[in-house]
Amino acid sequence: MAISRILIANRGEIALRIHRAAHEIGIETVAVHSTADADAMHVRLADHAVCIGPPAASESYLNIAAIISAAEITDADAIHPGYGFLSENAQFADIVEAHDIKWIGPKPEHIRTMGDKVQAKKTAGALGLPLVPGSDGAVSDFDEMRRVAAEIGYPVLAKAAAGGGGRGMKVIPDDSQMESLVRQAMNEAKSAFGDDTMYLEKYLGDPRHIEFQIFGDGNGKAIHLGERDCSLQRRHQKVFEEAPSPVISSEERDRMGGIVADAMAQMSYRGAGTIEFLWENGEFYFIEMNTRLQVEHPVTEAITGMDLVREQIRIADGKPLSVTQDELRFSGHAIECRINAEDPFNFTPSPGKVDYYHQAGGMHVRVDSGLYGGYTIPPYYDSMIAKLIVYGRTREGCLMRLRRALEEMVIEGVNTSIPLHEELIRQPDIISGDYTIKWLENWLAERAESAE
Incomplete structure (x- = not known):
């Protein structure tokens, strides 16, 4: 039986993203939500909605029994976990499949293996991935x-x-x-x-963080969708991502992409995954694998033209990959800015009511967000409230479009990280692409010191 109704075991922009992909291919959606998210946009738009608990994530979005019950009472035949929460919980995946519900994600044993960093490193080495x-x-x-x-x-x-x-x-x-x-x-x-x-x-002194997006059909075929550069980080949390990386040549992409795709084919990996590397002095070093969709997946979609969520659903439904490696084409450049409800420079969380919301628009500008005017951002969850993604034929053109889009983006009533991004893209190192995983924290420290 083909998937006809998906329960989305998540919230916020990723829940809305999954809803949209499902509706575009004629699949109904079930939104589960805490009491704090009763007015969330994905809840408003879903075909069915079930409240699964109070605001605390441990009693709602991490409540496996409540989520399975919601799937059963709504006759959902598949569950998409999004990212975060239960997305890399092998026990949850086991339970979903034990209830004859399709799990839109990797095989539970692969989630388990790659979720243990020691075992993941051993597995990666055995599959031919370069190790630290x-x-x-x-x-x-x-x-x-x-x-x-x-x-x-x-x-x-x-x-x-x-x-x-x-x-x-x-x-x-x-x-x-x-x-x-x-x-x-x-x-x-x-x-x-x-x-x-x-x-x-x-310990690598000053590397970049570069990751490869992969997809497997679960039966021994896999492809890579190129790399993303996620080196702009604060406290190991990504802030700004781009694809392709400013420092990787097409020859390096083909070589390294071939290695990761071959590794996933050997595993008979199913669905979406990301192989993360540190890159220094032209060498890649495996650090971990995320067995789920990534927050930054839209930049890969922009340069490949593929809908990654639709591909996840397709694979979970037992269908083959929609493209071969030879058919895949990389074009242009894309950047994503994570917009958080927080002070842009001291990072104090800023939940509360959104008095006015106007999202950026125009050619090749995408905003993934569940915000709307009058919505109250709850204080219980991650502070990310929107992702601004822009595409350009060149990196320079992409940065220019991003500058314009940030100027247009208006969120009033709460503090956001938009001013941080506006300052970042004026910095010569960002404009040239010459930055590492230490760059942002060093720049923030220098900025704070000069302000005193």
Whole structure:
């Protein structure tokens, strides 16, 4: 039976994004929501809506039993998890499939494997992906950690096996600070993830963050959709993404893309995924794989012309990939700005009522957002409220269009990060594409110092 009704196990702009893709191919949608999101745009537009709990995510968007119950009472035959929340929860994927509901995502075993950073690194190495030098797996005592660090050379990075978002991660500059910093990382990991398993990697001094979008059909065929450069980050959170990367040649793209696509074909990977690398001095180093759709997927859509959510639905329905690698064409340049409800420079959250909202428009300008005038942004969830995506035939043209689009974008009643993006795209290093994962935090520190 083909998918006819999808339950969207998420909220905000990604829930609206999934709803739109589904409706464009004649599939009904079910919105689940907390009491805080009763007036959300995706809830208003969905064919069916079910309240699954109070505002706290643990009692609503992370409540597996409530979500499965909502799917059953609405006769949903598929569930799309979006990103965040339960999107990389293998147990949830198992439960969905055990209820004879199609899971619009990878096979649960692949979510489980790539969600454990130690196992992911082992798997990536076995599949031929280049690795950051480091421990073969988890390291459990300080003598072993010192031996590994001596082999690969200081500084080293202690990372939580179950980590993410920069938590459970410490840079260790020398042997004298090994024990204290690792204990801090372990305490962070235990508190955040309930697991203090650690491993060590060589610390790369000033790399870029470059990731490849892949798709697999689950039966041994896979393609890559090029790379995205996500190096503009603050506290390991992406702020600004572009495709293609300003530093990757078409030859490098073909070579590295071929390697990641071949790795996913070997796994018989199903659906969308992203292989993330650090890139320094012309070399790629695998860091992790995200077994889900990414926030920044629209820049890939812009340069390939593919609807990634529609492709996810297609694969979950048992259909083949809609294109072969040879048929895929990369064209032009795209940039995405994440717009958050927060102070643009001290990053204090700014939930509240949106008094006035006017989104940017014009040729090759896209806004993914669930905002509308009069909507109240709840304080319980991630602060991202919109994504502004622009496309141009060249990177220079794309930046010019982005400058104009940011000028047009109006959100009144709350603080937003729009002024931050307006300043960023005036900086010579951003204009030239000469930036790394440390650039934004260094620039913010210099800006704050000069303002004192």
